[in-house]
Amino acid sequence: MTDYKIAPSILSANFARLGEEVDAVLEAGADWVHFDVMDNHYVPNLTIGPMVCQALRKHGVKAPIDVHLMVEPVDDMIRMFADAGATYITFHPEASRHVDRSLQLIRSLGCKAGLVLNPASGLDSVRYVMDRLDMLLLMSVNPGFGGQKFIPATLGKLREARQLIDDSGLDIRLEIDGGVTGQNIAEIAAAGADTFVAGSAIFNADDYAEAITAMRTALES
Numbered sequence: 001m002t003d004y005k006i007a008p009s010i011l012s013a014n015f016a017r018l019g020e021e022v023d024a025v026l027e028a029g030a031d032w033v034h035f036d037v038m039d040n041h042y043v044p045n046l047t048i049g050p051m052v053c054q055a056l057r058k059h060g061v062k063a064p065i066d067v068h069l070m071v072e073p074v075d076d077m078i079r080m081f082a083d084a085g086a087t088y089i090t091f092h093p094e095a096s097r098h099v100d101r102s103l104q105l106i107r108s109l110g111c112k113a114g115l116v117l118n119p120a121s122g123l124d125s126v127r128y129v130m131d132r133l134d135m136l137l138l139m140s141v142n143p144g145f146g147g148q149k150f151i152p153a154t155l156g157k158l159r160e161a162r163q164l165i166d167d168s169g170l171d172i173r174l175e176i177d178g179g180v181t182g183q184n185i186a187e188i189a190a191a192g193a194d195t196f197v198a199g200s201a202i203f204n205a206d207d208y209a210e211a212i213t214a215m216r217t218a219l220e221s
């Protein structure tokens, strides 16, 4: 049976009460915390940095923190987030001049490494670094903002990515991010994803536990 993970994106949380919000989604059944880092350079938005990640660890968050870097360049941020308590660190290949080296850097700092592909990017940039990956994240919206609609063409790319991972025989998680809801999660899982980032579908719900349970029920079906 697939070990599905649900990772609420704190991009849609109430930043004025971030610690409580993270506690609430974890108590509601979330597995990971997805942490979106935007620099107003790689993407047209600005969010949070390593100090906030460290503050969540100090607050007592023990769950894996899945840091998605939407920044350019990446290496300094990798070092800072590793120090700040990140579990996974993922970045976009076009944001690093030396992708293989940046992936090695993440692992050398004791974190799990991943690459993120935008909706229009093919799988070529991951093919020759598969053995450096703990996770492959496919964006199903253009990065920068929460609350966008899932881009259906991502389903085909997910199937290709699942095949690539299965053929490699490596232990690589396949994560999807953008427009994931209780209504489409089963179809996304059927296409090969095992890790689901959801921001607005969870944080905009009146009851976080109900939203997460609905996703798990859909996954089990």
Ligand SMILES: O=C(CO)[C@H](O)[C@H](O)COP(=O)(O)O
Binding pocket: 009, 011, 012, 034, 036, 068, 141, 142, 143, 144, 145, 146, 147, 148, 177, 178, 179, 180, 197, 198, 199, 200, 201
């Ligand atoms: O990386 C992101 C945007 O760049 C967000 O994680 C993503 O969009 C999640 O939000 P939602 O579930 O509301 O689509």
